[in-house]
Each structure stands twice: as C-alpha cells, then as structure tokens.
Amino acid sequence: MILSCSGGSNVGQLANQAAAELTQEGFGKMFCLAGIGGHLSGFVQSAKDVPAMVAIDGCSVGCAKAMLEHAEISPSSYLVLTDEGIEKNKNFKLERTDIEKVKNAVKRVVSDGPGSNGNSAKASCGCSCC
Numbered sequence: 001m002i003l004s005c006s007g008g009s010n011v012g013q014l015a016n017q018a019a020a021e022l023t024q025e026g027f028g029k030m031f032c033l034a035g036i037g038g039h040l041s042g043f044v045q046s047a048k049d050v051p052a053m054v055a056i057d058g059c060s061v062g063c064a065k066a067m068l069e070h071a072e073i074s075p076s077s078y079l080v081l082t083d084e085g086i087e088k089n090k091n092f093k094l095e096r097t098d099i100e101k102v103k104n105a106v107k108r109v110v111s112d113g114p115g116s117n118g119n120s121a122k123a124s125c126g127c128s129c130c
Contacts, residue, residue, distance in 0.1 A: 010098075011058025011081040011088045018102035019056065027107070028054070037067035044071050052076045054106050059088050077109040 019030045031053075035043030047053065047068075055075035057064045059082045068075055082088055084105050086098055 008090075009058060009088050010091050010094065011086055013092055013094055014081055014086065014098055014102050015056040015058050015064075017094055017099050018106060021099065022103055022106060028110075033064055033067055036071050036073065039071060044073065047071070047073050052110065054079060054110055056081065056102070056106065058082065077112075079105055079109050081105075 019028075022028055023030045029050075031047050032043050036047055053073070053075040054077040055064045055068055057078075057080045060080055062080070065075075065078060081102060084101060086101065
C-alpha cells in the first residue's frame with residue numbers, strides 16, 4: 001500500500017501540483033499537511049501564524065479541512081476541486097488545463113475571501129506535504 005497526503009486520486013494530485021506551482025510563482029507558500037495532521041508543533045504553529053490560508057481539498061470528503069480542524073487551524077478560504085467541476089478519478093496524468101483551473105480558483109477564493117485586501121501573495125496553501 002502507498003499512502004500519500006496528496007490523495008489517491010487525480011484531484012489530490014491536482015491540489016498538490018497547483019500549490020507547488022503557485023509557490024514557485026511567488027503567490028504563496030505550501031505547508032506540510034502531514035506535519036499538521038501529525039500535530040507536529042512547529043508545523044501547527046507555522047500554519048497558525050500565517051495571515052491568510054487556503055485549504056484545498058480534492059473532493060467533498062474533506063481530508064485537508066478535517067486535519068486543519070483537528071489541529072484547531074481555521075483557513076481563511078476553502079476550496080473543493082470537485083465543486084469546481086473537476087471530476088475525481090484514478091487517472092494520474094494531469095491535464096495542464098485542470099492545473100490552471102485550480103490555480104485560478106485558488107486566486108479567486110483568496111481575492112473573494114473574508115477580509116480580503118487583495119494581497120494574495122500572503123496566502124498559504126494547506127494542501128500538500130513537505
């Protein structure tokens with residue numbers, strides 16, 4: 001068995017890939033969701049200290065959201081990829097159009113989020129591992 005914090009489906013992988021690309025583009029910074037879920041104090045405190053966070057879940061099961069809630073971390077924005085019209089499947093060949101769709105959705109929820117001041121560069125994605 002292979003366990004991955006970025007999910008056993010295309011939508012988990014899309015969340016991870018989009019977060020990685022957004023981080024590379026300087027939009028935000030990825031957090032280690034596995035470290036937060038494991039209640040490792042440094043990871044939890046770092047996540048609590050950010051001014052804005054987007055939690056990205058691949059589907060409505062809500063694994064990322066549940067891990068954050070369990071660690072008493074409240075993301076300022078929340079995104080579920082299947083709610084964005086991306087179908088969950090076991091095809092791990094990611095399409096560029098889907099990655100861009102996720103990246104645009106993250107940017108949208110940050111700019112539309114509560115207390116948004118348009119400074120999307122401070123967003124952090126709690127969606128992937130190290």
